[in-house]
Amino acid sequence: MSSQQFDVAVIGAGAAGMMCAAVAGQRGRSVVLIDHATRLAEKIRISGGGRCNFTNAGAGPQHYLSQNPHFCRSALSRYTPQDFIGLVKRHRIGFHEKHKGQLFCDDSAEDIIAMLKAECDAGHVAWRMPCSVAQVGKSGDLFRIDTSAGEILASSVVIATGGLSIPKIGATDFAYRIAKQFGLKVVETRPGLVPLTFDGRGWEPFVDLAGIALQVEVETGAKKERGYFLEDLLFTHRGLSGPAILQISSFWQLSTPLTLNLLPGVDLAEALIAGKGTIKKSLGNILAQWLPSRLAEGWLKVNGFDTGARIADMPDKALRQLGDSLNRWVVLPSGSEGYRKAEVTLGGIDTRELSQQSMMAAKVPGLHFIGEATDVTGWLGGYNFQWAWASGVAAGSAV
Ligand code: FDA
Numbered sequence: 001m002s003s004q005q006f007d008v009a010v011i012g013a014g015a016a017g018m019m020c021a022a023v024a025g026q027r028g029r030s031v032v033l034i035d036h037a038t039r040l041a042e043k044i045r046i047s048g049g050g051r052c053n054f055t056n057a058g059a060g061p062q063h064y065l066s067q068n069p070h071f072c073r074s075a076l077s078r079y080t081p082q083d084f085i086g087l088v089k090r091h092r093i094g095f096h097e098k099h100k101g102q103l104f105c106d107d108s109a110e111d112i113i114a115m116l117k118a119e120c121d122a123g124h125v126a127w128r129m130p131c132s133v134a135q136v137g138k139s140g141d142l143f144r145i146d147t148s149a150g151e152i153l154a155s156s157v158v159i160a161t162g163g164l165s166i167p168k169i170g171a172t173d174f175a176y177r178i179a180k181q182f183g184l185k186v187v188e189t190r191p192g193l194v195p196l197t198f199d200g201r202g203w204e205p206f207v208d209l210a211g212i213a214l215q216v217e218v219e220t221g222a223k224k225e226r227g228y229f230l231e232d233l234l235f236t237h238r239g240l241s242g243p244a245i246l247q248i249s250s251f252w253q254l255s256t257p258l259t260l261n262l263l264p265g266v267d268l269a270e271a272l273i274a275g276k277g278t279i280k281k282s283l284g285n286i287l288a289q290w291l292p293s294r295l296a297e298g299w300l301k302v303n304g305f306d307t308g309a310r311i312a313d314m315p316d317k318a319l320r321q322l323g324d325s326l327n328r329w330v331v332l333p334s335g336s337e338g339y340r341k342a343e344v345t346l347g348g349i350d351t352r353e354l355s356q357q358s359m360m361a362a363k364v365p366g367l368h369f370i371g372e373a374t375d376v377t378g379w380l381g382g383y384n385f386q387w388a389w390a391s392g393v394a395a396g397s398a399v
Contacts, residue, residue: 002150006032006126008399009145009154011133011174014041015388016371017160018116023396025123032152033120034128034145041113042169043162047385052109054088055081055389056382057101063383064376065250066351067187072376072387074356075394081382084389091115102381128152136178143366156366156399158359160392163345163372164189171339175349175373182364185350187375191342192250195241196258196333205302209235212295217261218244220252227251230264235295239333246380249336250346260329262299263290269323276312276319283309283322291326299326344384348375358398359391368395 010021013035025031039045044052056063059081061073085103088095093115094106105111120127128149135146136157145152161174176186198206212235219228227248234242248258272286279286284307287296300307303325311319339345349369353361359368370391378384 003144003153004032004150005153006030007154008032008156008158009034009143009152010158010160011035011136011145012160012162012371012373013037013127013129014160014162014371015044015116015385016162016392017158018120019389019392020158020160020370020396020399021125022116022119022123023393024399025120025125027123027397029399030126031123032126032128032154034131034133034147034149034152036130036132036172037170038130040117040129043166044113044116044385045109046169047109048104048382050109051104051107052112053098053102053104053382053385054095054112055084055103055386057081057085057097057103059101059378059383059386063379063381064387065192065346065378066376068351068375071351071354071356072390075359075390076386079390079393081386083393084386087119088112088115091118100381133174136181138182138364138366141366156368158368158370158395158399159373160370161373163348164339165191165342165345165372167339175369178367179349179353179361179369182361182367184353184361184363187347187350189345189347191336191339191344192346192377193246193343193380194249194336194338194341195236195239196245196249196252197239197335197337198331199334202334203239206235206298207237209295209298210237211235212292212298213242214262214292214295215264216244217264218248218258220248220256220258225251225253233260233262238337240331243380246343250344250377250379252333254335255332257330257332260331262295262326262329266290266327267323268326269320272311272319272323273316276314279311281310283307283311283314286311343380344377345372346375346377348373348377351375357394359395360398368399370395 007029008031021033093111131149143157216233229247231244232242233244371388
């Protein structure tokens with residue numbers, strides 16, 4: 001098979017790869033987009049419960065984790081949430097804000113995929129899909145990509161193959177392997193935005209609480225590493241989940257506890273002690289004023305309190321103990337549900353190797369890395385797609 005030559009080869013036709021290919025193609029560059037999957041952009045399709053939380057109106061560098069925290073600033077400021085919203089509007093896709101600036105499609109994530117595909121078509125992007133890549137080499141100024149569709153030559157290569165999350169829909173370590181092959185550093189990876197688990201015996205008393213959801217405050221770590229969120233928590237059979245836990249999981253380190261306040265805004269010990277003379281209800285009924293009744297009952301049982309007890313008969317010390325157990329619940333997760341369930345991968349290509357302007361590796365002219373493959377990880381809430389769009393545009397404008 002004879003080789004085919006392009007200005008730009010983008011490997012990975014997900015969020016970042018399609019954006020980059022479209023921008024480069026519309027600048028008049030000849031672009032080929034290569035992906036090993038049989039279905040296009042599966043991660044966009046399943047995102048946001050099928051409605052794709054495609055950006056966050058308030059996205060800024062403070063919503064990203066990285067060992068090089070200022071790196072994302074440049075790309076994010078050159079392609080903002082308003083820019084992406086403008087694109088969505090031009091394609092007449094209906095959307096709405098759900099919570100804290102999170103924007104979702106009214107109908108389906110498919111609309112975003114179709115929009116990106118149309119943008120690639122407008123840039124005359126060539127597709128190789130499904131197509132696997134065996135090897136990427138460089139001789140002189142040209143990259144040689146050995147693929148199942150033959151050899152492809154390109155002046156620039158953009159690696160947009162994402163992270164390790166959800167291997168069953170095609171996630172691979174391709175980006176990290178290529179980085180290492182070309183002598184670039186990779187920041188150690190771990191699952192992020194992921195439910196946390198507890199060792200079986202320790203969690204046994206809480207198993208009956210599975211399915212209960214409530215708003216909590218959660219925090220972990222100290223100083224620069226500190227994470228804090230006020231969000232919903234969900235009890236599961238194996239541990240804790242819900243937005244509060246997904247958010248804090250990206251800050252959480254093994255062997256470090258989480259502190260949860262299950263009653264934000266209420267100083268329970270003070271409220272119980274102050275009510276001793278006047279509140280005649282049972283302990284179970286009092287707690288059910290603030291908590292789901294199944295949690296109130298379960299919590300008293302787990303902590304050895306009698307649900308029917310009257311607070312007037314209880315010593316202040318016991319009421320303080322109960323208050324603390326809910327206002328400062330300290331737990332030590334034993335692990336997480338891993339890449340199988342993680343929405344993102346923390347770590348990745350060390351951004352100190354890359355140009356903020358073009359996402360190109362300083363040591364390897366022509367080689368770029370974008371999207372989740374890089375060590376830039378957003379919070380839950382549309383921030384990860386915004387990074388995919390912004391880094392894709394940065395590379396697409398430079399190649
Ligand atoms: P992405 O993973 O999108 O694309 C990588 C592409 O590379 C894939 O098409 C893959 O097939 C291809 N590929 C991988 N290895 C390859 C190889 N060896 N050869 C060839 N091709 C290869 N974010 C957000 O902002 N809002 C949201 O609503 C959600 N929701 C959400 C739900 C779930 C369940 C998950 C798992 C994740 C999210 N996310 C999210 C995160 C978001 O999906 C993610 O950050 C972006 O898709 C990352 O975009 P990339 O283009 O970098 O990788």
